[in-house]
Amino acid sequence: MTTGALVSGDIEDMRVSNVSISGVTFAADLSGALFWEEQRLLVVSDLHLEKGSSFAVRGVLLPPYDTLATLGRLAAVISRHDPRIVIALGDSFHDRTAHERLSAEDRDAMAALRIGRDWIWISGNHDPMLPGDLGGTVADEVAIGPITFRHEPTGACGEIAGHLHPKARVSARGRSMERRCFVSDGMRAVMPAFGAYAGGLSIRDAAFAKIFPKNGFVAHLLGDRRVHAIAASRCS
C-alpha cells in the first residue's frame, strides 16, 4: 500500500543520509556529493564540464548551459557544507580540450569556488592530462586515512570512485522511477555522476558485480527530497 511519504508538507527536507565506508561515515548529499564531516572534505565525481560544446563540435547542438548548471549545483553544495577540501573525482572535463572552451564567466565561477579551500583534481579517462593552470592540485589518486579516492573503481577496500555513473530503477505496480545513486557495500563506494549532462549506467550492469563481490550492495537513490537506501536486488 502506498505510504504517507508523499506527504512532505510537514516533513523537513532530508538532504543527506549517512553512508559508512570502511568504518568512515560519510554524508551522502542529495546533490550527489559525499561529505566527510571530520575532514571537512567534499567529493564530487564526473562533472563532465563542457559536454554540451563537445557535442556541438560534432554537429549536435545541445544547449550550452550544462557547465553553468553543473557549477551552480556545485556552488550550492559547497555553500551548504563549507568544506576545507574539495576533490573532483575525475572526468571533470568532458574531453581534453574542454577547459579551453570554458567561458570567462564559468572560469571566474570556478575560481570563486576555490577561494579559502584546497582543491584536488583527480584525472579521469576523459581528462587524463589536466592542464596546470586550473588552480588547485592535480593527482591520479588521493589516500586519506583508510580511504582512497580514485576515478576508476578497482574494487579495493576503502575505495571511493566514480566513472560508472550509477543509476537505478525502482518499480512497483506499474509505476517506476529511475535516479542516479551512490552504490556501496560498506567497504567501497561508487559515486553518481554530478554533471548536468552525464548519463547513467544501471547498477544491474555486470560492471558493478565486478566491484562489489557480494550480492548485497545497496543503492542510495537521489530522490526529490531525500536519499533513499534501497537493496540493489530490489532495483532494475
Added chain:
Amino acid sequence: MPPRILKSPAEPAALLPDHFKAWFAARGWSPRAHQLALLEKAREDRSALLIAPTGAGKTLAGFLPTLVELSSVPKASAKMASAKSVVSTGRTLQRAGGLHTLYISPLKALAVDIARNLERPVAEMELPIKIQTRTGDTPTSRRQRQRRYPPDILLTTPEQLALLLSSDDAPFLFSSLRRIVLDELHALVTSKRGDLLSLGLARLWRLAPQMRAIGLSATVAEPELLARFLVPQPGGQEAAADIVIASGAAPPLVEMMDTRERLPWAGHSARHALPEIYELIKANKTTLVFVNTRSQAEMLFQNLWSMNDDNLAIALHHGSLDVAQRRKVEDAMSAGRLRGVVCTSSLDLGVDWGDVDLVVNIGAPKGSSRLMQRIGRANHRLDEASRAVLVPANRFEVLECRVAIDAIAENAQDTPPLRIGALDVLAQHVLGCACGEPFFSDELYDEVRTAAPYADLTRQDFDDVVDFVASGGYALKTYERFARIKQDKEGRWRVANPKVRQSYRMNVGTIVEDDMLKVRLVRSRGGGQGKAGGSTGVIARGGRLLGEIEEAFIEGLSPGDTFVFSGEVVRYETLVEDQVYVSRANDKDPKVPSYMGGKFPLSTYLAERVRRLLDDGRAWGALPEQVRDWLSLQKDVSRVPAVRELLVESFPRANKHYIVCYPFEGRLAHQTLGMLLTRRLERARARPLGFVANEYAIAVWALGDLSFMIRDGRIDLDALFDPDMLGDDLEAWLAESALMKRTFRNCAIISGLIARRHTGEEKSRRQVLFSTDLVYDVLRKHQADHVLLRAARADAATGLLDLRRLSDMLTRIQGRITHRELDRVSPLAVPVMLEIGRESVYGEAGDELLAEAADELVKEAMG
C-alpha cells in the same frame, strides 16, 4: 450526407472522352456525379476537396482528370516526354511531358495498392501513361532513374516528397507538375505528417505555380477548413479549394448490443459479450471486429479462438504484429477467405477489403467521425447501408455508445480542428530547404505562410526556427562556429557541409516510434521473484517471439509481475538489451492487467452529448434497463450531474477519504488534472495518497478527512478547481513530468537536434550518449522560452497532456461545482473506484515509491 447539393455538372459528354465513356460502359458503370464534378473542376483549373465515403470510387475520381488530360496528349509527343525534351527557360527548367501528377498517401502499402488499381484502366484503355511508386522500399537505383526520367504519375508518401524536395534537381523534377492528389487527407492533417506535407505543398506551389490539388477525404466536421489546406494562403485572407460532396451513401444501420449478460461496472474487455460476438461472426460472411488497443485485440482474439468450435477462419491484425504476418491477413481478407478479423486502428485506413458485411466495435467509440469511418469499412457498395454493432464493455460505455448512435443518425461529425503547424516540423523543413537550393529568409517566410497550418506564423517564430537550425537558437551565442547552415554574402542560407545534408536525408519524417522491446517466452526459472535482475545466465536465451511491447510499460514492472500479452497471462522475468523474457504464469488475474487505456480520448463532442443524456431523465428510456437502474439509484443517493456543472462527491472508505469528480473530458486531460489536484490537496494538508483517472471521472484519496475539510472551508472546491492551477502548479509539475519529457524528446528528434539514424543504422536508445531528459532539465532552467520548449508546450496542449481541453473544462465549470457529501461510494463512482489498483498511473512516480522500496530494506534488515 449533409444537405449540400452538388451542382449538377456540365454534360458528361463534354467532360469524358469517348474511349473513357466506352470503358465505363463496358464495365456496366456510369460515371458518378462527383467523378464528373472533379473533371469539371480540373477543366476550370480549380483545386478541389472531395468528401466521400468509402466505396464511392474516390480514388478513381481523384485520378480521372489526370487520366483524361494525359490521354489527350498526342501519342507521339507523349512518347517523347522524357528528360530529353528539357527546355531551359532561364530561371527554371520547363519541360514538355515530365511528371504530371503526384499522389500522396499516408501508407506506403496504400500507394502500392493504388498503383496496381490504376494500372487496370490504363491498360484497358491503352493509355500512354507511365505510373510508378516511390516509398522507403524502392531500390536506390530505381529512385535515381525516377529523378532523371520521371513517370507521368508518381505515387508516394509525405516523407518521400520531403526528400525529393530537398534535392538539387527538385526544380527540374517538379516544374512540370499539373496536379497533386492527397489521399486520406482527413487522417493526414491531424498529425505532424500533415504539417510536413503542407510545407511540401508550399514548396511545390513555388516550383510549379500551375499545379492544382485534389484532396480526398472522409466526412469531416468542417470541410471548409480542410479545403484551405489545398490552396496557397494569400497573406491576411483565407483561400480555399472548392468542395465536392459525394452523395448517395445509404445511412449506416448501427445498433448497440443488448446483452443477455450482466453489464460490467468497469474494464474494457467486453468478456461478458464474447458468446454473442462469436454468434455475430458466425451469422455473417465477413466481420471486422474493432477494438481500441493492441492488448484488447490480443485478448479478444485468444478468447474467440478458444470458443471457436466451428473452426471459423478468424484472424488478428494490429500494429505490432510482424509485417509479413499482417500482409498474410490482408491477402486472406482480400481473397474473401476470412470470416472475422480482430483489429485495431491499424485497419482504420487503407486498402479496400472487398466484402465486409458487418463491423463490430468493442468498447467506447471515442468519437463520432472515427466510428463512422470504421463503420464505412463495411460499406463496399454505396447504395447498401453498412451495418455495425457497438459492444459497450461497461456501463459508462453504454452511455457513450448511445450518444454515438444518435450522432451518427444526425451525421454529426467531430473531427478535430486543423492543426497549427508545429515549430519542430518547420525546423526540419528549413534544414531540408537549405539542403536544396540556398534560400533567402524573407522568401522562405512568405512561402511557408502559404501553407494553411503556418498561415499565421509570426516572423519572430520563423526567425527563431532558422536560428535554431543554424546554431541551436541559444541566447548564449557560443555555437556560431559549429553552425549547420550558414549565410553567404548575399544573405542566402545554405548547408555548411555535406554531412549535414546526409544527416537530414537519413532523419526526415515526423513519426517517432515508441521504444519497443521484443517479448520472448521462456521457461520460468521458478520462484525467481525478488532476487531477479541481471543474472541472465539462468534464463535460456532464444525463446518464442511473442511480439513487441512499449519499453515504458516494462519499466514499470518488477521481475515476477504478471501481465497479459499475446492473449495469455505471462510473468516478467528479465530484460536483456532489447529483449524482454517472460514465462507462462498460471495466474488468472494479472497483477498489472492493462496498459495504455487507448490512444484516443473521448471526443469533446461525444462528452458533451453524454452529459446531456445524463441530465435528461426522459432520454434514459433509450438505455438498457440495468443502466437506467444504475442512474436512478445515483439520483436517489447522490445526484446526476447537470450539463454544465461539475459534480464532486466526497466519502470515507476503509480509513481513507475520497473525492470523485466527473468532468467527462477523457483520460489524458483527467490524468493531468489528477496530478494537479493532488499537488493542491497536498498544499492544503489533506495528505493525498494517490489518484486514478478514466475517461469519465477522477478519484483522489487521502488520509485527511476530505468531507470535513470541505465542510469546514479548509478546502474550497472553487479554489481547488480554479483555472489558475494551470499556472505555477502546472509549471512545477511539467518540470518533472515523464509525459512532458517524452513530448520534448519527440520534438528534439523531429527538429533535428538529435539524429535518430547515423549512416545506415538506427541508433537504439541504449546507445544514445546523452539523455534528452537531462537536456530538458537544463534548457528549462536556463532558457525557458527556447523554441524547442515552445514546440513541446504546443504539443502538450493537445497531445499526451491535453492541456487545452483541461483549461476549457476548468473555465466552463467555474462557479458551477456541486458538492455532495456521502457516507459511502455512490453508484456513479463505482467504475472509477474499481480501477484503483487495476489501472496504472502512467509514468509518474515520486519519492513515495522510493520510500516504499527503502522500507522493504529496513524490514529485511530487521528480519
